[in-house]
Amino acid sequence: MEQNTWEYANQDCLNRGATLVIINNQEEQKFLITLNINTWIGLSDIETEGTWRWVDGTPLTTAYWGPPQPDNGGGTHGEEDSAEIVNWYNDPVQKWNDVSCTTKLNWICETVSE
Structure with missing residues (x-):
């Protein structure tokens, strides 16, 4: 599996x-945990420290x-x-960690079905 930075992963998904x-609910969180890989998710506080937002702009x-995450x-x-x-x-269930965006990790893209 390819590993890269958060920005690269984000752009790859957009491409x-x-x-x-x-992650919209606990069922989705539990499913992703079963994959048993450290992976980027579409969440960051790049724009405003401490204000976590999803890549679609919605607040966490x-x-x-x-x-004790997120601990910056x-x-x-x-x-x-x-x-x-x-x-x-x-x-x-509680498996998120905040990490440097330049860390190289796997990532998962998703599309929303209408």
Whole structure:
């Protein structure tokens, strides 16, 4: 599987007529966890620190952050403005982590069916 930065992944999805995956409910979150890969999701606070938005511009309302995320690197890792799903949290649902957008990860694109 190809790995690249959040911006690259976001643009790749757009080029395919899709978006980086937007998680709308717990069922979708649980499905993505079953893939058992660390992957970018379409969530960032690039525009305004601490204001997490999906790539379609909608604000984050339901979150699945692993504790104690998002921590913006805890002051030791530089800015962490993009979100990933990780598999190191024991909680079966809370699996998000904020990480530097220049990290290279897998990604998942999705299209919305009308």
